Amino acid sequence: MEFFSESDFETRQFGAQFSKQLKPGAVVCLTGDLGAGKTTFTKGIAAGLGIKYEPVSPTFNLVNAYDGVIPLYHFDLYRLQSTEDLMGIDFDSYLFSGGVCVIEWPKIAYPLLEHYYQVQLLYEGENRRIIIEEVRK
């Protein structure tokens, strides 16, 4: 799946569209440089899932939890060093909770994941190419 976005608004829309295929337990790994739109895309996912609140960047909190029919757990793992650190915030509890996990800076999470969506947000000048792949190990 691929999208071409020319604005934050479109990135958000694509996030909402994409969210329709997310079932309980789904994991979404977002990669992209700073400013590529990872959190914007996540706002779209949240809207698509019917979450009442708009997600904000979890850089400091590590994870933000949002209530919903399917709860949303929004991670930013930039500040953690290793998979062991990730275990230390009880990541597995979120992963197996039946909610949707959206992970920014997912490198240390990959060893714990078997099935996830890989979403790459790539700069193309002012615009973004959003490439989505389903990964099953």
Added chain:
Amino acid sequence: MKVLAIDTATKAATVAVTENGALVGEYTLNLDQPHSQKIMPLIENLLKELHLQVQDMDLFACAQGPGSFTGLRIGIAAVQGLARSVNKPSAGVSTLEAMAYSVSRLTNDCVCPVLDARRSQVYYALYKGSAELIAPSLESIDNVLAQLACLGKRTIFIGDAVSLHQNKIQQSLPDSVLAPEILNVNFAYNVAVLAQKKFEAKQAAKPTPEYLIKSYAEKMGEQK
């Protein structure tokens, strides 16, 4: 000696008060609700029901791991907070040793407490009477069964992972005994009795978490 003990290592939230090793009262809830919401009201209600107060306790104890990371933290924080508030000692015991404790006193067979660690893995240990044959570890259920098959001793399995893996256990170790459901829920009474025993033997220490986290991360192919 009065002991207040809790176990929040698994789904069950359980609190018990013992006096001189005998049970005075125990509350156990086995619902899918966060321990952060359940455990303090449970403690408060139990004490109230028993007409006791926090300061009447001589020792505060909890299961310190392995188990749910968040559950363990909640339990350890609660016990340390209560103990400090009345300047009394606290003690942590191994979740697995507490689970095995009463059963291992009934039999010469080996007792293997098993807790679900997800991904077909279990936290487990092996006891024979009061001896620890295998220290608390994390392994895939297949490796545990292979290891125990090599030991060749009849084993009683107990804990929340029993029902999850019962077919495998019965196939690999046909003469093993699977504990009935009544024994597979963690009850704080076990923690209280074990903690008092250790305390009196001067082997007790303040609760510190034993997550076995490092081995978990390594097994998953840790990324840094």
